[in-house]
Amino acid sequence: MGSLLKRSVAEFIGTALLVFFGAGAAVITLMIVNVFIEGQGLQTTAGIGHLGGIASWLGIGLAFGFTIMAVIYAFGRVSGAHINPAVTIALWAIKKFPAKDTGYYVVAQLLGAVFASLLFGAMVGPDAWLIGGLGATAPGFSAGVWGALIAEIVGTFILMAVIMGVAVDKQASPGFAGLAIGLTVAGVITTLGAVSGASLNPARSFGPMVGDLLLGGPNVLGVFWIYVVGPIVGALLAVFLYQWFVTESEDSS
Amino acid sequence: MKCYICAQQGVDTDAVAVCIVCGMGLCMHHAIREEVAIWEGGYPFPSKKVSKPMPRILCPECAEAMKGGN
Numbered sequence: 001m002g003s004l005l006k007r008s009v010a011e012f013i014g015t016a017l018l019v020f021f022g023a024g025a026a027v028i029t030l031m032i033v034n035v036f037i038e039g040q041g042l043q044t045t046a047g048i049g050h051l052g053g054i055a056s057w058l059g060i061g062l063a064f065g066f067t068i069m070a071v072i073y074a075f076g077r078v079s080g081a082h083i084n085p086a087v088t089i090a091l092w093a094i095k096k097f098p099a100k101d102t103g104y105y106v107v108a109q110l111l112g113a114v115f116a117s118l119l120f121g122a123m124v125g126p127d128a129w130l131i132g133g134l135g136a137t138a139p140g141f142s143a144g145v146w147g148a149l150i151a152e153i154v155g156t157f158i159l160m161a162v163i164m165g166v167a168v169d170k171q172a173s174p175g176f177a178g179l180a181i182g183l184t185v186a187g188v189i190t191t192l193g194a195v196s197g198a199s200l201n202p203a204r205s206f207g208p209m210v211g212d213l214l215l216g217g218p219n220v221l222g223v224f225w226i227y228v229v230g231p232i233v234g235a236l237l238a239v240f241l242y243q244w245f246v247t248e249s250e251d252s253s
Numbered sequence: 254m255k256c257y258i259c260a261q262q263g264v265d266t267d268a269v270a271v272c273i274v275c276g277m278g279l280c281m282h283h284a285i286r287e288e289v290a291i292w293e294g295g296y297p298f299p300s301k302k303v304s305k306p307m308p309r310i311l312c313p314e315c316a317e318a319m320k321g322g323n
Binding site: 002076078079080081082091096163174178 | 292294295296297298299300
């Protein structure tokens with residue numbers, strides 16, 4: 001096993017790639033919509049899905065999903081490629097991940113997310129935060145904070161359940177984790193993206209939020225708690241439920 | 254069981270091992286023992302090398318083939 005420093009660097013880079021390409025896809029979508037609205041002379045607010053409907057969310061979901069798949073296959077054996085504090089905390093909660101490493105992983109993930117948001121902003125320019133908000137997450141439609149919280153809990157629940165089923169469970173077929181998890185995230189974002197932004201990951205929301213605060217984008221600090229509480233609660237529910245399922249099946253066999 | 258390679262050379266030698274790949278019997282002189290590092294773990298856990306390597310017995314022909322190359 002690589003040193004904690006090497007594994008933390010892998011988590012930093014993995015989370016940075018996730019935010020750069022995933023949240024970056026949301027930024028680009030908003031910028032394309034904005035160009036269209038300006039071209040048409042419409043007096044309306046640009047929103048994801050304005051042009052492409054749910055296909056826009058599918059596109060963003062696939063950007064996240066493909067990146068997650070790539071990171072899992074690239075860094076899975078190095079650090080475990082959690083790239084999500086909710087995943088790290090949930091694995092720690094069921095004693096599958098050492099407590100002494102958990103804090104380092106979470107810090108590396110948060111820093112990687114901030115770095116990626118700032119790098120994306122530097123690459124694209126002011127439109128990235130003024131129009132795209134660096135891909136920050138906030139409740140959408142009429143969902144409100146509680147609707148968004150439910151979306152984050154349910155979305156992360158299915159994500160973590162899949163991680164348990166295809167990777168943590170020793171009976172799982174090896175080699176499919178990246179594909180299954182990436183496509184799961186893409187599917188969840190397609191449905192829940194318009195409700196909460198479908199973060200499923202405190203680091204993914206933290207990076208753009210901090211980037212916006214530093215660069216002058218929208219302030220979403222007030223709703224950030226949703227993207228901490230929701231994913232962690234959803235992931236914890238999934239791991240404890242999965243452990244209960246497995247224990248039941250062992251008892252009956 | 255007799256050593257296959259020795260038998261080809263007209264020598265009668267008792268085998269002390271079997272090649273894990275082709276199954277030929279091997280005497281102490283022709284058996285090649287390799288130590289293979291075993292890694293466990295992988296997503297979502299970091300891989301780590303198991304403390305003890307796994308021994309593997311091969312005949313000279315299979316040992317050469319396993320190395321690859323032309």
